[in-house]
Amino acid sequence: MSNTLILLIVLGLGVFGFFAGRSRAMATVGGDRRLLHSLPNYYGANVALNTIVPAVIVLFTWSIVQPMVINGAVSGMINQDRIAEGSSLGLVMSDVRRVAEGLDVAVAQGVMTPDMASDIRAESSNVREQLAQVGVPLGSGVTSETLQAAQSYRAMAGTGNLLKTLVVLLVSAAGLALSWRLITRDYRARNVVEKGIMIVLIGAASIAILTTVGIVLSLIFNTYEFFKLYPVTDFFFGTNWSPSFSGRGQSSELGILPLLWGTLYISFIALLVAVPIGLFAAIYLSEYASKSVRAIAKPMLEVLAGIPTIVYGLFALLTVGPMLVEVFGDGGLLGVNWMSGGTAVMTAGLVMGMMLIPFVSSLSDDIINAVPQAMRDGSLGLGATHSETVRQVIIPAALPGIVGAILLAASRAIGETMIVVLGAGAAARLSLNPFDAMTTVTAKIVSQLTGDSDFSSPVALVAFALGITLFVVTLGLNIFALYIVRKYREQYE
Amino acid sequence: MTDAISDLPKGKPATGGHASLLSESPLMKKRNAAEARFKLYGVVAITVGLAFLIFLTVSILRNGIPAFTQTVVNVEFTLSQEEFDEAESKMLKTAAYTEIFVNNITAQFQERGLDVEFDAGTIERLLGKVGGDLRSFYRENPDQIGQPVGFELSTASRVERYLQGKLTRDMVVDGRFLEAADLDVVDAMVDAGIIGTAWDWNFITGTDTGVDNPGGAGIGASVIGSFFMMLVVLLLSLPIGVAASIYLEEFAPKNRFTDLIEVNISNLAAVPSIVFGILGLAVFIQFAHLPQSAPLVGGLVLTLMTLPTIVISTRASLKSVPPSIRDAALGVGASKMQSVFHHVLPLAMPGILTGTIIGLAQALGETAPLLLIGMVGYVAREYPDSLTSGLLDPNSAMPAQIYTWAARSDEAFFEKAWGGIIILLIFLLTMNIIAIILRRRFERRW
Numbered sequence: 001m002s003n004t005l006i007l008l009i010v011l012g013l014g015v016f017g018f019f020a021g022r023s024r025a026m027a028t029v030g031g032d033r034r035l036l037h038s039l040p041n042y043y044g045a046n047v048a049l050n051t052i053v054p055a056v057i058v059l060f061t062w063s064i065v066q067p068m069v070i071n072g073a074v075s076g077m078i079n080q081d082r083i084a085e086g087s088s089l090g091l092v093m094s095d096v097r098r099v100a101e102g103l104d105v106a107v108a109q110g111v112m113t114p115d116m117a118s119d120i121r122a123e124s125s126n127v128r129e130q131l132a133q134v135g136v137p138l139g140s141g142v143t144s145e146t147l148q149a150a151q152s153y154r155a156m157a158g159t160g161n162l163l164k165t166l167v168v169l170l171v172s173a174a175g176l177a178l179s180w181r182l183i184t185r186d187y188r189a190r191n192v193v194e195k196g197i198m199i200v201l202i203g204a205a206s207i208a209i210l211t212t213v214g215i216v217l218s219l220i221f222n223t224y225e226f227f228k229l230y231p232v233t234d235f236f237f238g239t240n241w242s243p244s245f246s247g248r249g250q251s252s253e254l255g256i257l258p259l260l261w262g263t264l265y266i267s268f269i270a271l272l273v274a275v276p277i278g279l280f281a282a283i284y285l286s287e288y289a290s291k292s293v294r295a296i297a298k299p300m301l302e303v304l305a306g307i308p309t310i311v312y313g314l315f316a317l318l319t320v321g322p323m324l325v326e327v328f329g330d331g332g333l334l335g336v337n338w339m340s341g342g343t344a345v346m347t348a349g350l351v352m353g354m355m356l357i358p359f360v361s362s363l364s365d366d367i368i369n370a371v372p373q374a375m376r377d378g379s380l381g382l383g384a385t386h387s388e389t390v391r392q393v394i395i396p397a398a399l400p401g402i403v404g405a406i407l408l409a410a411s412r413a414i415g416e417t418m419i420v421v422l423g424a425g426a427a428a429r430l431s432l433n434p435f436d437a438m439t440t441v442t443a444k445i446v447s448q449l450t451g452d453s454d455f456s457s458p459v460a461l462v463a464f465a466l467g468i469t470l471f472v473v474t475l476g477l478n479i480f481a482l483y484i485v486r487k488y489r490e491q492y493e
Numbered sequence: 494m495t496d497a498i499s500d501l502p503k504g505k506p507a508t509g510g511h512a513s514l515l516s517e518s519p520l521m522k523k524r525n526a527a528e529a530r531f532k533l534y535g536v537v538a539i540t541v542g543l544a545f546l547i548f549l550t551v552s553i554l555r556n557g558i559p560a561f562t563q564t565v566v567n568v569e570f571t572l573s574q575e576e577f578d579e580a581e582s583k584m585l586k587t588a589a590y591t592e593i594f595v596n597n598i599t600a601q602f603q604e605r606g607l608d609v610e611f612d613a614g615t616i617e618r619l620l621g622k623v624g625g626d627l628r629s630f631y632r633e634n635p636d637q638i639g640q641p642v643g644f645e646l647s648t649a650s651r652v653e654r655y656l657q658g659k660l661t662r663d664m665v666v667d668g669r670f671l672e673a674a675d676l677d678v679v680d681a682m683v684d685a686g687i688i689g690t691a692w693d694w695n696f697i698t699g700t701d702t703g704v705d706n707p708g709g710a711g712i713g714a715s716v717i718g719s720f721f722m723m724l725v726v727l728l729l730s731l732p733i734g735v736a737a738s739i740y741l742e743e744f745a746p747k748n749r750f751t752d753l754i755e756v757n758i759s760n761l762a763a764v765p766s767i768v769f770g771i772l773g774l775a776v777f778i779q780f781a782h783l784p785q786s787a788p789l790v791g792g793l794v795l796t797l798m799t800l801p802t803i804v805i806s807t808r809a810s811l812k813s814v815p816p817s818i819r820d821a822a823l824g825v826g827a828s829k830m831q832s833v834f835h836h837v838l839p840l841a842m843p844g845i846l847t848g849t850i851i852g853l854a855q856a857l858g859e860t861a862p863l864l865l866i867g868m869v870g871y872v873a874r875e876y877p878d879s880l881t882s883g884l885l886d887p888n889s890a891m892p893a894q895i896y897t898w899a900a901r902s903d904e905a906f907f908e909k910a911w912g913g914i915i916i917l918l919i920f921l922l923t924m925n926i927i928a929i930i931l932r933r934r935f936e937r938r939w
């Protein structure tokens with residue numbers, strides 16, 4: 001039976017359990033609900049929860065564990081020595097799964113009888129042709145070993161599915177019967193149900209932890225695999241990035257330094273654009289602007305933060321890049337030849353700076369507004385002009401918060417992907433010219449993992465090492481920034 | 494006191510007495526100028542920021558709007574019964590129709606005194622397979638034979654770019670797609686006034702094409718892909734986010750576990766989106782063997798990304814419900830759980846929905862994680878035909894589709910990418926407006 005069908009049956013049992021539990025509770029008190037400990041619906045809900053939740057948990061665990069167990073058992077059957085040159089156990093196993101699926105399809109379409117599917121031998125019949133008939137193409141001729149493995153795979157999967165159906169339905173029915181029997185007039189149904197809901201709430205809250213754990217584990221495991229294939233020092237201190245796909249990537253040089261340089265250079269230019277503009281905008285909006293100007297300008301600036309990064313990426317690639325080439329390129333307005341293509345550090349940096357303006361301005365605005373009015377009044381009262389007050393009193397008071405805002409913007413810039421993928425170019429190089437194309441950590445993660453890569457060559461696995469570097473750097477910046485902001489807030493609240 | 498004052502205006506001690514309040518001392522002049530400059534910097538900063546926004550908007554609109562229209566050739570055409578019978582009796586039926594069409598256009602040109610030579614091949618390069626279109630029209634509508642019928646035939650994308658001035662004669666390399674001589678025919682058609690523009694529905698409802706047919710590419714299938722992703726995000730992140738916020742805001746004791754959750758949520762909100770893509774690739778595809786490019790996987794990854802946003806906004810709106818509501822419910826005998834689910838949650842609902850819509854809008858525009866789970870590069874040629882195929886079959890999503898077009902070498906796709914951005918922004922704008930309206934109408938100030 002398919003999982004969907006099992007799930008539907010379990011849900012149906014749950015609904016039945018709800019009404020059965022409710023009516024049993026009412027029956028125990030002869031229809032007078034005042035005599036019950038809890039409201040009647042809680043008795044029903046208790047039975048329904050006991051019917052559904054354990055069964056669904058069993059169903060999910062079984063569905064995840066069963067393929068692993070079967071894979072392990074079947075791959076044990078395949079003789080390691082018989083795996084052909086240039087192939088691997090994983091490839092053979094995917095062949096096995098394909099054959100097994102093909103046999104299923106063939107049986108479902110009536111091309112083979114179930115007995116035929118489990119008895120045929122590769123020597124006597126051409127499985128490949130029969131499977132092609134039902135639309136399952138197979139690469140190479142099926143060896144008898146693969147076919148046998150596929151047949152036992154099918155057999156085990158069949159038994160497993162039957163067992164799964166039985167166990168899940170049994171668990172569900174048992175939950176229904178037991179909780180139904182427990183109902184008496186004094187049964188504390190509400191407390192039990194509320195405890196169940198509480199567990200669900202805690203589980204939902206723990207997903208945040210699970211996500212972090214998932215990120216960290218998936219990065220660490222694959223990075224570990226990568227460092228088994230590629231020396232750690234060469235990765236962190238190598239100045240050359242030239243992945244080569246020949247020889248399963250063994251001859252590539254994967255030094256992170258050119259990528260880090262590109263990342264930092266682009267982020268630096270972005271901050272050079274965003275920080276002055278954002279900061280002055282925040283000062284003007286919070287200190288000088290009239291209410292109506294503020295009501296229009298602030299949301300308009302914040303629109304810049306709500307625009308998806310793909311839009312900025314396209315803008316960099318197709319509008320800003322060609323414009324910069326017209327100014328700084330060969331035969332351009334300035335008569336210099338600094339820029340050879342539209343994609344460059346400057347292109348990505350400028351556009352990223354645009355995107356970051358609202359990050360700097362909104363946060364700084366909040367922080368400047370949080371500076372107590374008494375400090376402004378004191379400074380103005382001593383005869384300072386408004387700008388002197390801002391420069392000598394407000395900014396120093398708000399400085400930790402502003403630094404925090406800038407750090408948050410920097411972490412955004414370092415982790416930004418689409419703008420650099422489209423706007424910065426693909427060549428990894430250590431250069432000082434901001435009009436050169438360079439590449440970043442995020443852009444290389446994308447290019448190493450896009451496309452059909454198996455996760456066994458260093459060329460693909462390096463993306464995880466890059467990912468963990470990125471994760472650690474941005475996380476460090478964020479924690480530091482939040483720490484500064486929080487510490488500052490405590491002073492004035 | 495007097496010492497302090499006499500120290501200050503070092504600029505003009507010579508005049509002896511106090512400077513008049515009505516005249517500006519040089520120092521004051523300097524200070525006021527600095528003040529004006531400072532204020533100007535602020536105005537300039539805001540102007541530059543807004544100028545960026547306007548520049549971006551103009552560039553999107555200018556480049557994207559042509560994607561919604563297509564260049565068409567309007568031809569009025571009368572096919573007599575004899576011509577129809579004759580064409581149907583021929584061996585190459587569509588070729589016969591093309592010939593009739595060519596003769597018709599030539600006649601129109603001659604009427605206007607234009608003299609251009611062209612053949613069926615030219616027509617095919619400019620307008621595609623006209624003969625087939627004509628034939629299928631007349632076979633389906635036999636009653637139209639013998640009557641004048643107006644046809645709108647869409648032109649190839651290169652013709653469109655020539656008319657827009659983006660393709661010039663010296664750029665044309667004779668080939669399978671276009672020959673320089675074909676452009677004479679186009680000029681003649683312009684002179685004859687039979688070329689016009691029409692709204693291109695295919696761009697909105699159509700599916701993506703391969704790399705060699707930019708004119709026929711549409712964004713429809715990827716809109717559906719995005720829709721299924723958002724469905725997954727909504728169905729998962731709203732209940733999980735609300736449940737997590739209720740626990741953290743209403744029940745959680747102050748202990749290490751709660752602190753850990755809080756720290757995790759605030760950090761996840763700041764993790765770069767590409768890292769979520771790596772997580773999705775490693776956990777959902779490498780480990781759990783879910784299908785690549787499937788909206789389900791995209792939805793799961795985006796759910797994890799959206800959760801912190803929803804949790805933060807939900808907690809804010811739960812916090813804004815005054816404690817008196819909870820106290821009143823507890824006072825009449827409700828349990829803590831009942832007070833939260835029956836009273837606090839319904840009152841916080843408008844705020845929660847607003848936060849959810851804004852979170853969904855963010856997720857809708859997110860591209861980087863989709864690159865890693867294989868939604869880019871997949872050519873979304875067909876619509877899903879059921880709910881499961883919508884979730885599990887490979888598809889594209891709007892931002893991924895835009896990226897795919899932007900990464901293609903044929904420049905005609907760039908216009909499609911800009912057009913796709915307009916559609917994406919319309920969706921985002923609508924969602925944000927709905928969120929604002931919800932907030933204005935239902936949010937209560939206590």
